Amino acid sequence: MLAVRRGKKVEFSPEVLEQAQQIIRRYPEGQQKSALIPLLHLAQEQFGGYLSVEAMDYIAELLHLKPIEVYEVATFYSMFHLKPVGRYVLEVCHTGPCEIKGAEWLIQTLKKKLGIQEGETTADGLFTLRRVECLAACGYAPMLQCGERYYEFLDTEEKVDALLEQLRQNAIT
Amino acid sequence: MRRLLLLEKAHIEEIDRYDIYRREGGYTSVEKALKSMSPQEVVEEVKKSGLRGRGGAGFPTGLKWSFLDKKSGRPRYLVCNADESEPGTFKDRYLMEKLPHLLIEGLIVSSYALEANRAFIYVRGEFKWIIKILERAIEEARTAGWLGKNILGSGFDLDIVVHPGAGAYICGEETALLESLEGKRGLPRVKPPFPAVVGLYGMPTVVNNVETLAAVPWIVLNGGDAYASIGIGKSTGTKLISACGNIKKPGVYEVELGLSVEEFLYSDEWCGGMEGEYGLKAIVPGGSSVPILPAHLALKTASGQPRLLSYESMADGGFETGSMLGSGGFIVYDEAQCIVRNTYNFARFYHHESCGQCSPCREGTGWLERLLHKIEEGHGTLHDIDLLWDVQKKIEGNTICPLGDAAAWPVASALRHFRQEFEAHVHQPQQCLFRRRASFVFANASVEIA
């Protein structure tokens, strides 16, 4: 198993637990397993941006599933991170339409500016750089996703600098 | 003449809010359907309209609806496919961002027609802001009485749930989507049985694309015949085309089916022509899965007719000289683009996205990627080119779901139309346009290309 143990139990706060229960109630009687992917998103968001073994076991418990049913789903989907990541995960689309508009340029530029390779995290824990497949922003390339947002038309060094600066500022405030 | 059936109101300020949408005539199709039509009458209008699925396959929507098992009396589900992950396609996103209430209105009238009391919108997980937009719109619609129990006193109940995916192209395939919605890995099911009989939770289910469902309110309001009078032949109505690549004005456009590719590409009303100094080299007209067309076949069919944005014209000439309208992901390549590089990129994509259930796809897509990488890197032989042809042939038609075909077709069509470019990579790899262009682009940024 590729996933990481964090060494201590995790659980949702009462408010988040209520949110989780609401999600579970959206599905028909007896079909609570449908809530698995939404709850894994919630867990990833709540527990530091990745899914530790403990986080997955906790979700299994909430949904009355066997842990393996959670692991096999968590490992199938590319949005779930099984290892710790930086505060901002920069996910650059490198599929065809983005490639012809400079996706490789954007990736190399970010590597150089951040001093990391793909898949790595900066020493200050702020940025992780990844390649991802088409994000349905093909007309607005080159682009990347970070958190809840897309950043599009990142075609000059100035724009890349401005984005990194903005994220660094957000981290402080 | 430019007719907008879907995006007519997209430019109205705050049209994503219920009050504005309603003020502009929103939800009247629900009033009409629930108060004056039977579910079967709605199905009939959709059949008459000739509306075809906008998710890629172009299957007639009314016909699909008529296959839904209503007789057994088991609960029925409507699932909206908002997974939008086919490279080159970004139209559903636009529609949901601008007009979330149009999709909800479409879901209500369609669920009524299907006599389904629960509908799901399966949205790709990366669209986090869209999930929020949809959830807010659903809440607004519920508050206004368009969702919930006994809607408009008709006795019809409906709830809509927004469900996120988590990053897997294969979950756009309808049966993988249903597996994923059930909280499992997105592994396509063997068909038959079709979802219309055994779908979500084993119950009768219809899966439709966002754009398909958004077309239904207009049909209910204006009638199937009125819809069928728009467009050309069996390609009725309008279609959203997401245009990208080397054009002046990338974006999402609604076109009446039958518009010529030439006008769409060069007119200022649409793509605005090529972006730079280079001419047109090729077009992938319907998302990465459909065959690539070289410039001359993109603009005219082999028999010399103008190529049109319609299901039939796009397919004219079969795979020898034609392609498919697909999802409407329109990718334009200029003469500075390297077809080998692009084919490699797509092969890499399909290999990455293969769910691994069937060996022709799992192994075959890996072979395609490796062979293309070797050729693109300048280490290929003429034998590799023949092997590439052979491998794609062995995938096509031999897999559980169409992802295998989708991986094979771009390779087959690139070899068919651009074989000399593959051979040039064997003989003079340093001439690769991607590398030449990259070194030019990268010179300004003082970074090295991998």
Ligand SMILES: Cc1cc2nc3c(=O)[nH]c(=O)nc-3n(C[C@H](O)[C@H](O)[C@H](O)COP(=O)(O)O)c2cc1C
């Ligand atoms: C690999 C693969 C990916 C697909 N991705 C999508 C998608 O992202 N969105 C979509 O609507 N249909 C997608 N489809 C088509 C669906 O399987 C299905 O045909 C469609 O949702 C039906 O809706 P429609 O009849 O309204 O087009 C995909 C099919 C395959 C084989």
Ligand code: SF4
């Ligand atoms: S064709 Fe590929 S993606 Fe489809 S079921 Fe087979 S292995 Fe999975």
Ligand code: FES
């Ligand atoms: S190819 Fe990058 S967003 Fe579609």
